Amino acid sequence: MARGKIQIKKIENKTSRQVTYSKRRTGLFKKANELTVLCDAKVSIIMFSSTDKLHEYISPSITTKQLFDQYQKTSEKDLWSSHYERNLKKLKELKEVNGSLRREIRQRRGESLNDLNLTELHGLEQEMEAAVKVIRDRKYRVITNHIDIHKKKSRNAEEVHGVLLHELFIKNARNEDPHGLVDNAAGDYGSFVGYSNGDSHIFALITPATLPA
Incomplete structure (x- = not known):
């Protein structure tokens, strides 16, 4: 078919x-x-x-x-002539853009300002102030982040310190009363850690609620 x-x-x-x-x-x-x-x-x-x-x-x-x-x-x-001419035109445009960018960079460094009139100087000033504001805001954010990190580390250190003190208290309590001489099953005694010449001691005290009337 x-x-x-x-x-x-x-x-x-x-x-x-x-x-x-x-x-x-x-x-x-x-x-x-x-x-x-x-x-x-x-x-x-x-x-x-x-x-x-x-x-x-x-x-x-x-x-x-x-x-x-x-x-x-x-x-x-x-x-090739038309292609060559197009490339020359493109190259000229790129050179103009490059020159403009270089001039702007120098102006932002405080150079090449003599050719600017009052309006252009005012515009450049506003651009620089806006740039400084962005940089300053970023700096403050970085500082705030550092402060928050240090605060978090400080809180963690305090928590670790508290845990270590509690463990030290339990250890010292066992060392001071190894035979269970103080019976505190009823919760009548309070205790605290005392230090003397670098040595720690556990003291048991009768709480006010259990004192005789």
Whole structure:
């Protein structure tokens, strides 16, 4: 059965369009290679897909530049002058931008101010004040963060110190009353740690609530 003729128009479906482009590009490059081998021809094909992806074929015996140079010589058309002029224009624009940025940097360092009028000086002053405010705000945030960190470390140190004191109290209580001479089951006695000449002692006292009336 013969294949139906395809109507030549833009394929609206993106997926179908990409598939068709890929298949026909492969076929075109294959024909170009056959033409190069069979006829010793110099062939160059440059293609851009709808997604701006570059594909090219060039005969193995020549480079793209050599082929363009040969075309330029044969057709007497200058292919590079317009490209060169565009590059010169772009280079000039980049130099102007670079010079402007360098001038702004010098002005922000307090240099090259003689050419500025009053309005420009006022604008520069406002920009510098805004920049200083941003820097100062950032500095204060950093300082605040450092203070919060030190406070947290201090609180942790106090908690550790309290735990160590409690452990020391329990240890000393056991050492001072190893035989359980003080019976405090009813909670009538209070205790405290006393230090004398570097030595700690545990004292048991009768609380006021248990004193005789």
